Amino acid sequence: MSLVGFPHIWSKNSSLAFAQDGEIKVGVLFSLTGTTAIIEESLNKATLMAIEEINANGGINGLKITPVVEDPASDPATFAEKARKLVLSDRCVSVFGSYTSASRKAVLPVFEKQENLFWYPTLYEGRECSKNVIYTGAVPNQQQDDFIPWLVEKFGKRWYLIGSNYIYPKEENNYCKKLLEGLGAEVIAEEYVPLGHSEFSSVINKFRSEKPNVIFSTVVGDSVVALHRQYRAAGLDPATMPMASLTTSENEVAAMGGDAAAGHFTSAPYFMVFDSPENQRFVEAYRSRWGGDKVTHFVSESAYFQIHLFKQAVAKLAASDIGPLAIREAVKGEEYKAPQGLVKVEPENLHCWLRPKIGQCKPDGQFEILTQSADWLEPNPYSAYPNQKCTAEGLKEV
Amino acid sequence: MSGKVSRQILLYGVVCLAILIVPVLVDDAFLLNKYARYLIFGMLAIALSLSWGYAGILNLGQATTFGLGSYCMAMFLKLKTVPIHTGSDGLPDFMVWNNVTELPWIWVPFHSMPIALLAGILVPALFAALLGWFMFGGRIAGVYAAIITLAAMVVVNLIIIDQQSYTGGFNGITDLARFEIFGLTFDAYSASTYYLVAICLTVTLFLALAVSRSKTGLILQAVRDQEERVRFFGYDVALYKTFVFALSAAIAGLAGMLYTIIMEFASPTFLGVPLSLSIVIWVAVGGRQSLLGAMLGAVLVTGVQGALSETEAFLETWTLVMGGLFVLIVLFMPKGLAGAFEALVRRFPKAERKGGARHATEQTSKSQPHLGGAL
Numbered sequence A: 001m002s003l004v005g006f007p008h009i010w011s012k013n014s015s016l017a018f019a020q021d022g023e024i025k026v027g028v029l030f031s032l033t034g035t036t037a038i039i040e041e042s043l044n045k046a047t048l049m050a051i052e053e054i055n056a057n058g059g060i061n062g063l064k065i066t067p068v069v070e071d072p073a074s075d076p077a078t079f080a081e082k083a084r085k086l087v088l089s090d091r092c093v094s095v096f097g098s099y100t101s102a103s104r105k106a107v108l109p110v111f112e113k114q115e116n117l118f119w120y121p122t123l124y125e126g127r128e129c130s131k132n133v134i135y136t137g138a139v140p141n142q143q144q145d146d147f148i149p150w151l152v153e154k155f156g157k158r159w160y161l162i163g164s165n166y167i168y169p170k171e172e173n174n175y176c177k178k179l180l181e182g183l184g185a186e187v188i189a190e191e192y193v194p195l196g197h198s199e200f201s202s203v204i205n206k207f208r209s210e211k212p213n214v215i216f217s218t219v220v221g222d223s224v225v226a227l228h229r230q231y232r233a234a235g236l237d238p239a240t241m242p243m244a245s246l247t248t249s250e251n252e253v254a255a256m257g258g259d260a261a262a263g264h265f266t267s268a269p270y271f272m273v274f275d276s277p278e279n280q281r282f283v284e285a286y287r288s289r290w291g292g293d294k295v296t297h298f299v300s301e302s303a304y305f306q307i308h309l310f311k312q313a314v315a316k317l318a319a320s321d322i323g324p325l326a327i328r329e330a331v332k333g334e335e336y337k338a339p340q341g342l343v344k345v346e347p348e349n350l351h352c353w354l355r356p357k358i359g360q361c362k363p364d365g366q367f368e369i370l371t372q373s374a375d376w377l378e379p380n381p382y383s384a385y386p387n388q389k390c391t392a393e394g395l396k397e398v
Numbered sequence B: 001m002s003g004k005v006s007r008q009i010l011l012y013g014v015v016c017l018a019i020l021i022v023p024v025l026v027d028d029a030f031l032l033n034k035y036a037r038y039l040i041f042g043m044l045a046i047a048l049s050l051s052w053g054y055a056g057i058l059n060l061g062q063a064t065t066f067g068l069g070s071y072c073m074a075m076f077l078k079l080k081t082v083p084i085h086t087g088s089d090g091l092p093d094f095m096v097w098n099n100v101t102e103l104p105w106i107w108v109p110f111h112s113m114p115i116a117l118l119a120g121i122l123v124p125a126l127f128a129a130l131l132g133w134f135m136f137g138g139r140i141a142g143v144y145a146a147i148i149t150l151a152a153m154v155v156v157n158l159i160i161i162d163q164q165s166y167t168g169g170f171n172g173i174t175d176l177a178r179f180e181i182f183g184l185t186f187d188a189y190s191a192s193t194y195y196l197v198a199i200c201l202t203v204t205l206f207l208a209l210a211v212s213r214s215k216t217g218l219i220l221q222a223v224r225d226q227e228e229r230v231r232f233f234g235y236d237v238a239l240y241k242t243f244v245f246a247l248s249a250a251i252a253g254l255a256g257m258l259y260t261i262i263m264e265f266a267s268p269t270f271l272g273v274p275l276s277l278s279i280v281i282w283v284a285v286g287g288r289q290s291l292l293g294a295m296l297g298a299v300l301v302t303g304v305q306g307a308l309s310e311t312e313a314f315l316e317t318w319t320l321v322m323g324g325l326f327v328l329i330v331l332f333m334p335k336g337l338a339g340a341f342e343a344l345v346r347r348f349p350k351a352e353r354k355g356g357a358r359h360a361t362e363q364t365s366k367s368q369p370h371l372g373g374a375l
Helices: A009-013 A037-056 A076-089 A101-113 A140-144 A147-155 A167-182 A201-210 A222-233 A250-256 A277-290 A298-315 A324-331 B002-020 B029-054 B062-080 B093-097 B113-137 B142-162 B191-213 B215-225 B227-232 B237-263 B273-286 B291-309 B318-332 B336-346 B349-354 B356-374
Strands: A023-029 A064-070 A095-097 A118-120 A133-135 A158-164 A186-193 A214-218 A243-245 A265-268 A335-338 A341-345 A357-361 A367-372 A388-391 A394-397 B179-181 B184-186
Touching: A023 A037, A023 A076, A037 A064, A037 A250, A037 A277, A037 A298, A064 A076, A076 A095, A076 A101, A076 B029, A095 A101, A095 A298, A101 A118, A101 A133, A140 A147, A140 A167, A140 A265, A147 A167, A147 A214, A147 A265, A158 A167, A158 A201, A167 A186, A167 A214, A167 B093, A186 A201, A201 A222, A222 A243, A222 A250, A277 A298, A298 A324, A298 A335, A298 A341, B002 B191, B002 B291, B029 B062, B029 B191, B029 B215, B029 B237, B029 B273, B029 B291, B062 B113, B062 B142, B062 B237, B062 B273, B113 B142, B113 B237, B142 B273, B184 B191, B191 B215, B191 B237, B191 B291, B215 B227, B215 B237, B227 B237, B273 B291, B273 B318, B273 B336, B291 B318, B291 B336
Parallel strands: A023 A064, A023 A095, A095 A118, A118 A133, A158 A186, A158 A214, A214 A243, A243 A265
Antiparallel strands: A265 A357, A335 A341, A357 A367, A388 A394, B179 B184
């Protein structure tokens, strides 16, 4: 019995082309069960809808996109298993999926070692420079560059930072603190609560005694709902002490109720109320496909437009050339008129140029868009670390 | 008696041989990786069968020791990667993200492979021994012991998520090097890694069988059935229970180390409640008083689960279907598949004369009230 093994046995399939029998297979990897299923289901729906749209319009150069849907059940290990199935067994040319950073990190080795391509629609903390991921969500500089100065000017310089205790809030705060320092503002507290924390009375007491001008909240998940409700129940006033968030979307507001969220601010590249012909089409199509009460939000919008970027990239390739790495090269610099406005894939770091907006939540659960950035904003996943830069050759010290 | 023992060894040997020849028949990287993962779950089931089936200790936190083993291996492999942010002598990426400036002391020994491998087995074993010493020394048993194991796991899990500068927190430890030993590289997708897992499983299975057949094994079964009586005979019941609890933890630790190699990351979900309860289900389905049954139960349940969730018709309902199957099995086969198999064998008079199956079943029925209390 040989222990040496056959490290390349999967290559027995590599002679097969990715586009075959008039179809091209892609993986769709969002949790349909488990703790993050509520939000990930909306991403699954937006993804499938975009695929259906493209197929209804004749596919890509006559090739039909066939989605292979798997349920990773909100569990990182299952994410890794299903990603393997999609890449190795189904031979998908790309996989669209995942919401949390933990699940993205769990599938990364599969895509990097098998030289496949993963499309990640969620905003995240940055500081990642993978050559096998197309990131279509916002990174810290895109959500904060306009937002933080705007808040300082409008409300004041005493800031309270509250977040869930993991890497995403810490990285967002690292960048926020840098911006605040440049603006001469003061961080009066930086506090982290455990993930899933739902008892905020001591935190709210501190809000009351410290009287910050702005509460910068990077609390995520169910904690967002608890924090907003308890803030409201404590009788604090968003007009003088607003919470500013990067993660509170229409989806979270629907969970907590518009009353609890009203008056607070969110910065994001997309809001459901955004007025553009593309968005009108997107919202109408989404509601007629999945139900009139459904909301779209900034992650589902990315999940939607990344399929169209994929389509444009594949359309540039001859059928026999279609493969994960060819698609990656083809998508570099590609532009698409998304519901949020024109977006572009940055060739250097594979993140997207996006159009950040500042929204204030209203009691009906929708946002009012107060300002939007004059132009699209370059993605810089290492914005808090000016001596590092993500380039097409990998991470560089500058 | 000796005929029965050799027949059992033969059966176990045949199963292990079947597992070992799989790579000859299956030339598919994805399937080998998937099967190796199931075999690791099989090792976990053996570990729980030892403590629950043989000694009556229902461990609802078996994943704790599995996770500790997994983190030991992940720490070792993490130190072998070249961090992209800091260069070859740099700190692991997540430490840089958490503004850690020098390698924490707890990480330093993991530069050495022998220490890391030993730690993967000894850390879980010592953790279990300590917990067991407190529990069994204090004569805590049954449902209370089960609750303590569950609570201990939640505590360890919380610490790992909270101490993110040392553990990678919620995201776990990712971006690992490949495991290399004696000049062999164990790629997660290779036949060699499958063999590594299969051999560890075989060794574990026979080790557990040997323990269960030894004098210690008999005393443990006696403890399970009538703890007080064994104590009156002058045996140190707490010591025996602590021993099997730690042995079970060591097996789970080994399984955890292999799991990191197979999955290429470690995550706090590896020592979570869902996995721990799954292990209990696998063992219940397979038959808790049969090491082989429990092992096959794990492979079967996780295999069916994987297949079902990949069937388009069950995409949104597979968890419900699995739940229904478990209820049916527990209702109609309280001794699991191994119990059902033995009952089937017992119908043949020849086998009954040998008494092997009946012997096992009698023990089961005797222990029933005790375990009923534990659940």
